[in-house]
Amino acid sequence: MPDLPYRDLNRYLRQRFGERVQKITLDAGLTCPNRDGRVGQGGCLYCNARGSGTGAWSRGLNLSQQLEEGRDRLGRRYGARKFIAYFQSFSNTYAPLEQLQALYREALACPGVVGLSIGTRPDCLSDAVLDLLADLQRDYLVWLELGLQSAHDATLKRLNRGHNVACFTDAVNRAAGRGLETVAHVILGLPGEGAGEMAATAAYLGGLPLQGVKLHLLYVTPDSALASLYRSGDYRCLTETAYVTAVVDFLELLPPQMVIHRLTGDPHAGEMLAPEWCLDKARVLNLIKQEFARRGSRQGFKVQGSKFEVI
Numbered sequence: 001m002p003d004l005p006y007r008d009l010n011r012y013l014r015q016r017f018g019e020r021v022q023k024i025t026l027d028a029g030l031t032c033p034n035r036d037g038r039v040g041q042g043g044c045l046y047c048n049a050r051g052s053g054t055g056a057w058s059r060g061l062n063l064s065q066q067l068e069e070g071r072d073r074l075g076r077r078y079g080a081r082k083f084i085a086y087f088q089s090f091s092n093t094y095a096p097l098e099q100l101q102a103l104y105r106e107a108l109a110c111p112g113v114v115g116l117s118i119g120t121r122p123d124c125l126s127d128a129v130l131d132l133l134a135d136l137q138r139d140y141l142v143w144l145e146l147g148l149q150s151a152h153d154a155t156l157k158r159l160n161r162g163h164n165v166a167c168f169t170d171a172v173n174r175a176a177g178r179g180l181e182t183v184a185h186v187i188l189g190l191p192g193e194g195a196g197e198m199a200a201t202a203a204y205l206g207g208l209p210l211q212g213v214k215l216h217l218l219y220v221t222p223d224s225a226l227a228s229l230y231r232s233g234d235y236r237c238l239t240e241t242a243y244v245t246a247v248v249d250f251l252e253l254l255p256p257q258m259v260i261h262r263l264t265g266d267p268h269a270g271e272m273l274a275p276e277w278c279l280d281k282a283r284v285l286n287l288i289k290q291e292f293a294r295r296g297s298r299q300g301f302k303v304q305g306s307k308f309e310v311i
Contacts (some may be wrong), residue, residue, distance in 0.1 A: 115141030
C-alpha cells in the first residue's frame with residue numbers, strides 16, 4: 001500500500017487481519033439521553049432526526065438484516081470477507097445491559113464479523129457496560145467510539161452536548177483501565193472556534209490514553225438546529241481550503257501512533273444544506289495529502305519526540 005502522511009485505518013486493519021476489513025453501519029433502534037429528556041431535548045446542535053445514522057431501524061430493518069445487506073454490498077464492492085459491526089445511530093450504550101449484550105452478540109454471530117465499533121456518549125458508560133465490552137474484547141476487536149467534538153466546555157454548551165470535557169476524560173480513563181481501545185470523535189469548524197481552539201483540542205487528545213481519532217467537518221443538515229443558524233447567516237461553514245488546513249494542523253499535533261479513523265464525513269446530497277464541496281470526498285482527501293506534501297510534514301510532526309517510521 002502507498003505510504004500516507006498519517007496512520008490510516010485501512011492500513012491498520014490490513015496489518016491486524018491480513019486483508020481488507022470493512023465497517024457495516026448499523027441502527028439498533030436506540031435513542032439518546034440528549035433527546036429523551038434525561039439530559040436534554042432535541043439533541044446536539046448539528047444532529048439530525050436519525051441520530052447521525054442510517055435510519056434503517058425505522059424503515060423496518062432489524063440488526064441481522066442490516067448486517068446481511070451490508071456484508072453483501074461491501075463484499076461485492078470491495079471484495080471484503082471480514083467486517084466490523086459499527087453501531088452508529090444515536091447512543092449505543094444507552095439501554096439496559098441485557099439488551100446491549102444481546103445486540104452485540106447478535107452482531108458478532110454474523111458470519112465474517114470480526115469485531116465491534118460502538119458509537120456513544122461519554123455520559124452513557126456505566127462500569128457494567130465497560131466490563132461487558134472488555135469481556136467481548138478478549139475474543140474480538142472492540143472499539144469504543146466516544147463523541148467529544150471539542151475540548152472546550154463553552155463550545156460543548158453551545159452545541160447542547162449535555163456533558164463537559166471532564167466527563168469525557170473520566171470515560172476515557174475508565175475505558176483505558178480495562179484495556180479498551182477508544183476512538184475520539186472531533187468536529188472541526190464548530191461555532192465560535194478558530195485555529196487556536198482546534199489546536200488545543202488536538203493537544204488535549206494527545207495527552208489521553210486514546211488509540212484513535214475520527215475527524216468530521218461540521219456540515220449542515222436540513223432538520224438540525226444548526227440549519228436555523230445557517231439560514232439566518234449566524235453560522236458559516238468552513239471553506240474547503242480552511243478545512244484542509246485545519247485537518248493538517250490537527251494531525252501534526254497528534255501522536256503518530258494514533259489511528260486516524262476518518263478525515264471527513266460521508267454526507268449524502270439529499271441530507272445536507274451546506275457545504276457542497278464536502279460531497280467530493282476523494283478530492284478532499286487528495287488535497288489533505290497535497291497539503292502535507294507542501295509542508296513536508298506528517299502526523300505527529302509537531303509532537304516532541306515523535307518518530308516517523310511508516311507504521
